[in-house]
Amino acid sequence: xxxxxxxxxxxxxxxxxxxxxxxxxxxxxxxxxxxxxxxxxxxxxxxxxxxxxxxxxxxxxxxxxxxxxxxxxxxxxxxxxxxxxxxxxxxxxxxxxxxxxxxxxxxxxxxxxxxxxxxxxxxxxxxxxxxxxxxxxxxxxxxxxxxxxxxxxxxxxxxxxxxxxxxxxxxxxxxxxx
Amino acid sequence: xxxxxxxxxxxxxxxxxxxxxxxxxxxxxxxxxxxxxxxxxxxxxxxxxxxxxxxxxxxxxxxxxxxxxxxxxxxxxxxxxxxxxxxxxxxxxxxxxxxxxxxxxxxxxxxxxxxxxxxxxxxxxxxxxxxxxxxxxxxxxxxxxxxxxxxxxxxxxxxxxxxxxxxxxxxxxxxxxxxxxxxxxxxxxxxxxxxxxxxxxxxxxxxxxxxxxxxxxxxxxxxxxxxxxxxxxxxxxxxxxxxxxxxxxxxxxxxxxxxxxxxxxxxxxxxxxxxxxxxxxxxxxxxxxxxxxxxxxxxxxxxxxxxxxxxxxxxxxxxxxxxxxxxxxxxxxxxxxxxxxxxxxxxxxxxx
Amino acid sequence: xxxxxxxxxxxxxxxxxxxxxxxxxxxxxxxxxxxxxxxxxxxxxxxxxxxxxxxxxxxxxxxxxxxxxxxxxxxxxxxxxxxxxxxxxxxxxxxxxxxxxxxxxxxxxxxxxxxxxxxxxxxxxxxxxxxxxxxxxxxxxxxxxxxxxxxxxxxxxxxxxxxxxxxxxxxxxxxxxxxxxxxxxxxxxxxxxxxxxxxxxxxxxxxxxxxxxxxxxxxxxxxxxxxxxxxxxxxxxxxxxxxxxxxx
Numbered sequence: 001x002x003x004x005x006x007x008x009x010x011x012x013x014x015x016x017x018x019x020x021x022x023x024x025x026x027x028x029x030x031x032x033x034x035x036x037x038x039x040x041x042x043x044x045x046x047x048x049x050x051x052x053x054x055x056x057x058x059x060x061x062x063x064x065x066x067x068x069x070x071x072x073x074x075x076x077x078x079x080x081x082x083x084x085x086x087x088x089x090x091x092x093x094x095x096x097x098x099x100x101x102x103x104x105x106x107x108x109x110x111x112x113x114x115x116x117x118x119x120x121x122x123x124x125x126x127x128x129x130x131x132x133x134x135x136x137x138x139x140x141x142x143x144x145x146x147x148x149x150x151x152x153x154x155x156x157x158x159x160x161x162x163x164x165x166x167x168x169x170x171x172x173x174x175x176x177x178x
Numbered sequence: 179x180x181x182x183x184x185x186x187x188x189x190x191x192x193x194x195x196x197x198x199x200x201x202x203x204x205x206x207x208x209x210x211x212x213x214x215x216x217x218x219x220x221x222x223x224x225x226x227x228x229x230x231x232x233x234x235x236x237x238x239x240x241x242x243x244x245x246x247x248x249x250x251x252x253x254x255x256x257x258x259x260x261x262x263x264x265x266x267x268x269x270x271x272x273x274x275x276x277x278x279x280x281x282x283x284x285x286x287x288x289x290x291x292x293x294x295x296x297x298x299x300x301x302x303x304x305x306x307x308x309x310x311x312x313x314x315x316x317x318x319x320x321x322x323x324x325x326x327x328x329x330x331x332x333x334x335x336x337x338x339x340x341x342x343x344x345x346x347x348x349x350x351x352x353x354x355x356x357x358x359x360x361x362x363x364x365x366x367x368x369x370x371x372x373x374x375x376x377x378x379x380x381x382x383x384x385x386x387x388x389x390x391x392x393x394x395x396x397x398x399x400x401x402x403x404x405x406x407x408x409x410x411x412x413x414x415x416x417x418x419x420x421x422x423x424x425x426x427x428x429x430x431x432x433x434x435x436x437x438x439x440x441x442x443x444x445x446x447x448x449x450x451x452x453x454x455x456x457x458x459x460x461x462x463x464x465x466x467x468x469x470x471x472x473x474x475x476x477x478x479x480x481x482x483x484x485x486x487x488x489x490x491x492x493x494x495x496x497x498x499x500x501x502x503x504x505x506x507x508x509x510x511x512x513x514x515x516x517x518x519x520x521x522x523x524x525x526x527x528x529x530x
Numbered sequence: 531x532x533x534x535x536x537x538x539x540x541x542x543x544x545x546x547x548x549x550x551x552x553x554x555x556x557x558x559x560x561x562x563x564x565x566x567x568x569x570x571x572x573x574x575x576x577x578x579x580x581x582x583x584x585x586x587x588x589x590x591x592x593x594x595x596x597x598x599x600x601x602x603x604x605x606x607x608x609x610x611x612x613x614x615x616x617x618x619x620x621x622x623x624x625x626x627x628x629x630x631x632x633x634x635x636x637x638x639x640x641x642x643x644x645x646x647x648x649x650x651x652x653x654x655x656x657x658x659x660x661x662x663x664x665x666x667x668x669x670x671x672x673x674x675x676x677x678x679x680x681x682x683x684x685x686x687x688x689x690x691x692x693x694x695x696x697x698x699x700x701x702x703x704x705x706x707x708x709x710x711x712x713x714x715x716x717x718x719x720x721x722x723x724x725x726x727x728x729x730x731x732x733x734x735x736x737x738x739x740x741x742x743x744x745x746x747x748x749x750x751x752x753x754x755x756x757x758x759x760x761x762x763x764x765x766x767x768x769x770x771x772x773x774x775x776x777x778x
Contacts, residue, residue: 020183020354023183023354024183027181027183027356032356033183033355033356034353034354034355035183035353035354035355036349036352036353036354037352037353039208039209039292039293039348039352059437060437060438060439060440060441060442060443060444061437061438061440061441061442061518062349062353062355062434062437063349063434063438063515064441064517064518065517065518065519200612201608201611201612203608227611227612229607229608229611231604231637232633232634232637233633235601235604235633235634236601236604236607236633236634236637237604239597239598239601239604239605239608239634240604240605240607240608241608242595242597242598242601242604242605242608243577243595243597243604243605243606243607243608243609243612244608244609244611244612246595246605246609247575247593247595247608247609247612247613249612251608251612265598266598266601269598273595273596374575374593374594374595374609375575375593375613375616376572376573376574376575376592376593376613376616377571377572377573377591377592377593378572378573379572383542383590383591383592383593383594384593384594385587385588385593385594385595385596386594386595386596387587387594387595387596388596389584389585389596
């Protein structure tokens with residue numbers, strides 16, 4: 001098993017943290033993981049993307065040209081990376097922000113209204129957690145329980161009250177994938 | 179020990195503290211600013227000294243002061259900052275001051291870009307400071323290696339009374355990867371009886387100095403320095419060979435390009451091309467002998483050097499191979515990383 | 531027979547290399563006596579510059595470091611920060627401190643680094659052969675201002691002590707000279723006060739000592755002393771410029 005995932009969107013959409021959640025969950029399953037960000041001079045609002053590799057073998061390159069999955073949180077992300085996704089790969093689109101459809105016919109496409117769901121849950125910040133749920137369900141690359149445990153570990157102490165909200169967002173994301 | 183997920187820069191900072199580094203001086207510069215940030219909190223917590231300096235020129239001279247007074251001291255910087263530090267590199271070598279310097283390379287020349295690059299290879303291995311000096315240049319290509327090497331770097335510096343360099347590219351500093359905190363085996367180190375830490379009853383005063391006004395004396399000192407550098411060459415050279423035994427094409431790369439080349443090598447093998455990877459883990463001393471040996475193998479048809487520069491390490495490969503086999507080059511500067519696909523394509527070219 | 535005078539234990543037995551009539555020897559002696567009287571020779575680290583006093587590491591009996599040109603305040607900062615209980619001083623000339631090391635001295639003072647700087651100002655680059663320094667006076671002839679320094683060409687001489695005194699990190703700043711016994715006594719007092727204030731943790735302390743350079747000025751030692759009094763003191767007035775204790 002080897003997943004090469006590109007997560008891309010605006011800074012502040014939780015792009016880097018989606019990637020980080022993937023590698024943390026992968027690591028706790030004993031898989032090899034790397035997380036490589038693109039980094040720029042702007043602190044907020046610019047384009048952000050990261051490259052994640054999850055593999056049951058030692059990882060060579062942490063960067064790649066052809067992702068097996070693309071998580072596109074905004075339109076520029078879809079436009080830039082859609083052509084690169086490997087044939088038979090997958091694209092998950094944040095359809096709350098992106099109206100366009102995936103043009104490729106040789107990849108699986110899913111549309112997840114992350115922000116709408118997060119808004120319904122009362123906190124737009126959990127849009128990335130919705131996307132994480134969708135990815136886990138769509139790929140089966142990680143065990144659901146592992147991610148749930150990881151979410152519990154992410155919010156401790158004063159932030160522990162955020163666990164149910166994030167768990168729900170994660171579940172709603174999974175529910176989007178049929 | 180359980181694996182922990184760390185960001186490269188922060189892991190390097192933590193590794194230094196674990197290695198007994200008790201003083202950090204540094205100036206913010208992308209893509210390594212997480213290191214001074216980490217140090218500003220954790221160094222004082224562990225009883226050490228953190229100071230944000232007014233410039234890299236000042237930084238390197240602070241390493242001189244602290245290292246010269248017997249303290250394990252470190253700085254980190256990125257390419258333009260390392261250029262400013264070159265003044266101090268000669269003084270540190272000349273006064274034999276141990277210290278650790280990490281250059282997290284970005285694209286150049288000049289301000290260049292903040293993206294990963296390897297354009298400071300010459301500066302690190304040939305020296306940008308004045309005079310005849312050398313320093314061990316450790317070149318990790320993954321996070322585990324980076325944290326292990328940082329810890330060893332302090333021992334190397336102390337053993338030889340010489341600066342020790344860690345040369346990484348911006349990606350190693352910025353990426354995250356699981357690491358394990360090993361108990362790093364420490365070397366038997368000589369006492370720092372030369373340090374200017376107060377006479378305290380000593381019958382002579384210690385002097386940290388690189389000035390020898392008498393040319394004969396200065397020449398003799400250089401002869402002694404060279405003996406030390408020779409020892410460093412004999413003892414500290416490291417490299418890694420992957421599937422070179424039957425290789426028809428040998429990729430040569432260090433740092434992040436070595437990781438990308440490893441993936442390219444695996445892809446080539448899947449296509450039936452016998453590819454191997456030669457990865458220097460120190461770029462000074464350079465593993466000339468090991469690479470030369472591979473160049474003498476009948477199986478080897480050519481070498482492909484992969485760098486994030488316009489071709490700097492290739493000169494060392496040429497020195498090792500001595501014209502025995504063709505050497506090809508694939509490189510990008512200015513922050514663009516080579517891809518697995520282009521490496522594989524170039525490696526296959528001309529092979530039957 | 532009773533000993534009525536002997537050389538300070540703060541100096542080694544190495545013979546000084548300074549030119550006849552140069553004030554460095556006297557200033558060395560004052561620093562050495564200060565260390566001896568305060569009982570700190572055994573725990574002090576000095577940092578010397580590039581310039582005429584480049585060999586000061588051979589003369590002072592305490593541990594010494596020889597810094598790169600202008601960088602002594604950075605070197606001293608690191609020694610003091612990593613050894614807060616040890617007295618640390620830099621000994622620098624005007625080319626070293628006011629020119630190439632302008633940034634290092636300003637930031638050390640601004641940070642209130644707890645070391646003492648002895649700044650020897652002789653209005654010229656002595657070691658390299660009498661070139662113009664940032665402290666060279668207007669009209670003063672040097673080998674790089676052969677017709678005399680002009681404002682149009684080289685701007686104005688820097689009053690370093692006054693400049694550093696504006697920084698909150700500076701606890702004690704004085705300017706002295708050693709041209710005669712009364713001034714020499716004042717200089718000694720200032721240097722000792724600076725060391726004491728450093729050891730008390732007050733902050734950065736700075737003593738500028740006006741000094742002669744008979745060789746490069748082209749004057750006899752006696753005439754050089756007169757030239758200093760007539761020309762340097764009017765531009766670089768003597769006295770305690772800042773004392774945070776006196777202000778309180």
